[in-house]
Amino acid sequence: xxxxxxxxxxxxxxxxxxxxxxxxxxxxxxxxxxxxxxxxxxxxxxxxxxxxxxxxxxxxxxxxxxxxxxxxxxxxxxxxxxxxxxxxxxxxxxxxxxxxxxxxxxxxxxxxxxxxxxxxxxxxxxxxxxxxxxxxxxxxxxxxxxxxxxxxxxxxxxxxxxxxxxxxxxxxxxxxxxxxxxxxxxxxxxxxxxxxxxxxxxxxxxxxxxxxxxxxxxxxxxxxxxxxxxxxxxxxxxxxxxxxxxxxxxxxxxxxxxxxxxxxxxxxxxxxxxxxxxxxxxxxxxxxxxxxxxxxxxxxxxxxxxxxxxxxxxxxxxxxxxx
Amino acid sequence: xxxxxxxxxxxxxxxxxxxxxxxxxxxxxxxxxxxxxxxxxxxxxxxxxxxxxxxxxxxxxxxxxxxxxxxxxxxxxxxxxxxxxxxxxxxxxxxxxxxxxxxxxxxxxxxxxxxxxxxxxxxxxxxxxxxxxxxxxxxxxxxxxxxxxxxxxxxxxxxxxxxxxxxxxxxxxxxxxxxxxxxxxxxxxxxxxxxxxxxxxxxxxxxxxxxxxxxxxxxxxxxxxxxxxxxxxxxxxxxxxxxxxxxxxxxxxxxxxxxxxxxxxxxxxxxxxxxxxxxxxxxxxxxxxxxxxxxxxxxxxxxxxxxxxxxxxxxxxxxxxxxxxxxxxxxxxxxxxxxxxxxxxxxxxxxxxxxxxxxxxxxxxxxxxxxxxxxxxxxxxxxxxxxxxxxxxxxxx
Numbered sequence: 001x002x003x004x005x006x007x008x009x010x011x012x013x014x015x016x017x018x019x020x021x022x023x024x025x026x027x028x029x030x031x032x033x034x035x036x037x038x039x040x041x042x043x044x045x046x047x048x049x050x051x052x053x054x055x056x057x058x059x060x061x062x063x064x065x066x067x068x069x070x071x072x073x074x075x076x077x078x079x080x081x082x083x084x085x086x087x088x089x090x091x092x093x094x095x096x097x098x099x100x101x102x103x104x105x106x107x108x109x110x111x112x113x114x115x116x117x118x119x120x121x122x123x124x125x126x127x128x129x130x131x132x133x134x135x136x137x138x139x140x141x142x143x144x145x146x147x148x149x150x151x152x153x154x155x156x157x158x159x160x161x162x163x164x165x166x167x168x169x170x171x172x173x174x175x176x177x178x179x180x181x182x183x184x185x186x187x188x189x190x191x192x193x194x195x196x197x198x199x200x201x202x203x204x205x206x207x208x209x210x211x212x213x214x215x216x217x218x219x220x221x222x223x224x225x226x227x228x229x230x231x232x233x234x235x236x237x238x239x240x241x242x243x244x245x246x247x248x249x250x251x252x253x254x255x256x257x258x259x260x261x262x263x264x265x266x267x268x269x270x271x272x273x274x275x276x277x278x279x280x281x282x283x284x285x286x287x288x289x290x291x292x293x294x295x296x297x298x299x300x301x302x303x304x305x306x307x308x309x310x311x312x313x314x315x316x317x318x319x320x321x322x323x
Numbered sequence: 324x325x326x327x328x329x330x331x332x333x334x335x336x337x338x339x340x341x342x343x344x345x346x347x348x349x350x351x352x353x354x355x356x357x358x359x360x361x362x363x364x365x366x367x368x369x370x371x372x373x374x375x376x377x378x379x380x381x382x383x384x385x386x387x388x389x390x391x392x393x394x395x396x397x398x399x400x401x402x403x404x405x406x407x408x409x410x411x412x413x414x415x416x417x418x419x420x421x422x423x424x425x426x427x428x429x430x431x432x433x434x435x436x437x438x439x440x441x442x443x444x445x446x447x448x449x450x451x452x453x454x455x456x457x458x459x460x461x462x463x464x465x466x467x468x469x470x471x472x473x474x475x476x477x478x479x480x481x482x483x484x485x486x487x488x489x490x491x492x493x494x495x496x497x498x499x500x501x502x503x504x505x506x507x508x509x510x511x512x513x514x515x516x517x518x519x520x521x522x523x524x525x526x527x528x529x530x531x532x533x534x535x536x537x538x539x540x541x542x543x544x545x546x547x548x549x550x551x552x553x554x555x556x557x558x559x560x561x562x563x564x565x566x567x568x569x570x571x572x573x574x575x576x577x578x579x580x581x582x583x584x585x586x587x588x589x590x591x592x593x594x595x596x597x598x599x600x601x602x603x604x605x606x607x608x609x610x611x612x613x614x615x616x617x618x619x620x621x622x623x624x625x626x627x628x629x630x631x632x633x634x635x636x637x638x639x640x641x642x643x644x645x646x647x648x649x650x651x652x653x654x655x656x657x658x659x660x661x662x663x664x665x666x667x668x669x670x671x672x673x674x675x676x677x678x679x680x681x682x683x684x685x686x687x688x689x690x691x692x693x694x695x696x697x698x699x700x701x702x703x704x705x706x707x708x709x710x711x712x713x714x715x716x717x718x719x720x
Contacts, residue, residue: 097607116607118393138393139607157604158661159394160639175397177639181661200667201659226704228666250665 024281025083026321027068028289028296029056030313036070037312038086041280041321044298044308048086052079058100058143059318063107065281068320071098071112078110078123083322092128095121100184102143102152104167111152111165113140120154120163122170132170136163142196144185146209153194155182162196164212174212179203184276186235188259195235197246202230204246206262216262218246218255223267225251234276239283245299247274247288254288254299268306270297275316281323289316354391354644355403356634357422357429358384358627359415361437362408369537369573374618380432380454381406382616383624384631389615391635398639404631409433412440419451420444427646430454430473430630432623445469450650452633454626458508462674462710466717471654471675473630474622475595477512479709483681483693484563484586484593485516486707490695493560497583498527499553499575501566509565509588520698524563526556534570550578563587590686593693596625597684602692605663629668629677633660665692666705674717678705 024041029052036056038048054074061068061083068081071094078092078101094101095114098121102111110123114133120140122132137159144153151173152165160182164174179198186195187209194207206216220230231249237259238244244259253267254274271290274297278287286299290309296316298308360380376382384404391402405425407418415437422429423446430452431438438456445451453461454473462476475483488494496517500510510527517524532549535542554562554575562579564587566572572589584590598619601609608628612620620628637653638644652658654675659667664680671678683691694700698707706712 115604116610137397138390138611139604158390158607159397160661161394161397177394177398180636180659180667200661226700226702228703228705 022280024321024323026278026280026287026296026319027059027061027081028287028312028316029059029070029318030315031055031057031291031317032315033313035313036068036081037316039296039310039312044310046310046312049313050081050086050088052081052088053077053091057317058098059320060101060103060110061320061322062103063105065322068322069101069103069110070318071101073097073099073115078112092123092125093130094123095119095130095133100141100143102145104145105147105149111143111145111154113143113154115139115141115157118156120152120165134165134170134172136172137161137175142183142185144187144194146187147189147191151209153185153187153196155185155196157181157183157199160198162194162207162212176207176212176214178205178207178214179217183233184235186237188237188241189239190241195237195244197232197235199231199233199249202227202232202248204232204235204244204257218257218262218264220246220248220251220253220255220264220267222248222251222253222255225253234274234288236277236279236286238279243301245277245286247277249273249275250292252290254286254297256304266304268297268299270299270306271295271309276318278319278321280321287319287321289319291315291317352399352644353401353403354395354634354638354649355405355426355428356384356388356631357405357407357419357426358432358631359407359409359418359422359429359441360384360432360627361410361415361434363434369534369569369571371537373569374621376616376618376621378616379621380623380627381408382612382618383620383627383629384430384432386612386615386624387628387631387635390628390632391639394635394639398642400638400642400644402635402638409437412437416440416444419449420446423449428452428634428649430627430634432627442467442470448646450646452630454630455623459512459710462676463716466674466719468675468719471670471677473633473677474626475679475681476676476709477509478515479676480593480595480681481509481512481516482519482708483683484591485513485520485522486693486695486698487591487593487683487691488522488561488586489520490697493584494522495557495559496522496524496561496563497554497556497559498524499530499562499564499566500527501530501564501568501570501572503568505567506565509567513563513565513587525559528553528556530566530571532571546574547578550575551580554578555580559583561586564589591683591690593681593683595622595679595681596620597622597682597689599684599687599689600663600682602689603663603665608663629660629662629679632662633658633677636660668705671706671712673712673715673719674710675719676709678703678708680705681708 022041026039028037040047053072058071097116112121119133137156139157142155179201181199204218229250234247244257272292300307409415419441
């Protein structure tokens with residue numbers, strides 16, 4: 001009987017078993033609590049709460065998934081968390097009021113947006129030193145780096161611009177006017193497009209990574225939601241480039257987008273003031289931080305449904321998951 | 324002729340060259356914004372902690388100009404603030420008449436009488452952005468096509484407070500009214516808000532004591548006798564004070580006849596801005612302002628900042644310095660102004676009022692922000708504050 005079982009079925013059973021025993025870990029920064037919640041991906045329960053410095057927001061993982069970095073706006077530094085021991089093992093310097101940052105693909109640098117200083121700081125992780133400060137617009141916020149590491153994008157909230165920075169010369173290459181209060185930038189995995197969300201216009205713009213021309217404007221209009229409450233913030237673009245997700249802030253919705261046609265497919269109801277998004281390492285789940293309901297939502301991307309809400313600390317802000 | 328030369332002198336001071344009589348905006352690179360401000364006639368604030376700056380409003384406008392210029396540096400647009408400090412209605416009218424030669428947009432940080440005089444002297448094609456006068460009459464019967472309002476009206480702030488008190492279910496109000504006409508106008512807005520949001524004014528009391536000098540030694544002895552007498556009344560949940568000049572309101576908390584919180588113009592206030600506001604990135608705005616002005620940002624600074632930013636935003640988005648292009652974009656459906664209060668702002672087409680969230684602030688901390696999520700509106704929730712299209716008596720051309 002066992003021999004007669006088709007290989008595909010057997011494979012499916014193995015995959016299912018693997019899915020049941022997910023080993024991933026999710027880290028959530030809780031802005032109001034000065035903590036990071038650690039969530040077991042298998043049980044979807046909070047496994048630990050780590051005390052960090054003051055006003056943790058931006059949170060990213062190192063390329064090898066062994067280290068978590070957390071930006072501390074009120075302490076002007078980055079705390080370093082060891083994934084295995086779930087402990088803060090040290091910290092790194094930053095400029096004043098770091099909010100979002102991104103890790104260079106080679107793992108050597110952090111590019112940090114210093115909200116109160118109108119600069120992007122370049123941090124050499126090994127040397128623990130800020131090696132450059134690049135002047136950009138007012139209130140730099142979103143940070144992204146291209147997959148080949150060649151360029152960095154920073155958005156400035158009050159100037160409403162996307163600033164392109166050459167990562168070799170560390171000089172501004174271009175400044176593009178985008179929609180009001182741009183929040184988050186993401187470069188697609190193929191390096192061709194840059195997605196930028198606008199908090200107060202409630203849109204996403206897709207820019208050509210080479211020419212910097214705006215290729216598409218995506219408008220969001222979840223039914224029955226007043227336009228002022230539709231604010232676009234976090235972006236997650238699937239590895240295969242087929243689908244993208246945008247967190248829509250106080251509207252409590254996440255938009256699912258056909259990332260080839262730039263068309264909204266549907267809106268998922270999640271928690272209140274949904275702010276940032278992260279895929280699971282296998283790309284089968286999307287985690288959202290919901291700042292005003294103090295929880296995260298888990299969107300299962302195979303069934304395309306929100307399958308769980310999970311309480312974390314107060315004002316959860318950023319999320320990252322590692323294998 | 325003398326007037327013409329004087330305006331040229333002023334604009335030259337701020338770095339713009341212009342031929343007499345020729346609109347400065349003809350230069351394709353430059354966007355000129357007029358700013359007229361009148362120093363407050365200082366009444367003596369009751370609290371020694373009040374900061375009486377003589378550059379209120381002006382500092383906000385200057386910060387917005389520098390914010391506009393930062394983006395303008397990247398887009399190739401230069402912004403110029405033609406500042407005029409005036410002292411009375413006559414000089415306000417003169418300033419507006421002269422600025423009309425240089426720009427189509429004048430931000431007015433003027434008290435009511437000076438604003439009226441300025442509007443009377445307005446040249447054709449010039450739009451005034453009022454950042455100070457909160458009179459609802461100017462948004463209703465007294466409205467006009469050339470007038471936009473950036474300061475929230477009394478009805479908006481009263482509604483904002485009423486929504487918060489309704490959510491708290493503090494529905495019985497005792498209203499204490501000061502002696503000035505503005506206090507009457509504020510009280511009218513409070514009565515309207517009570518009716519709209521289900522509160523009841525259980526009694527009204529007039530504050531008839533002389534304001535008195537707050538510096539008097541043992542002044543507290545008199546106040547300790549006066550305040551209970553003036554605040555005695557039927558059972559209530561909250562005492563609402565109408566004292567826009569800050570003459571006595573600060574003396575009420577902890578001295579009232581009943582142990583009730585004080586709200587209105589003192590205590591828990593509804594306001595366009597407050598130094599205690601740090602949310603939605605406001606921390607950065609407060610910090611930039613403090614670096615520039617060496618003091619806290621007031622509501623007048625904030626609304627002046629908003630007005631100059633609104634014009635800057637419209638010029639930057641349209642990549643234009645043409646007055647008609649800027650005005651129609653700024654007052655159109657696609658305009659979204661970021662103002663550090665969590666939601667985008669835009670002008671109401673029916674009365675030219677900037678719709679915006681209103682802060683509910685205590686003396687030391689932000690308490691809430693209205694509109695409250697419990698109050699919905701078929702269009703924008705922000706239109707649950709103040710005069711909605713259907714209530715408006717404004718007939719703008």
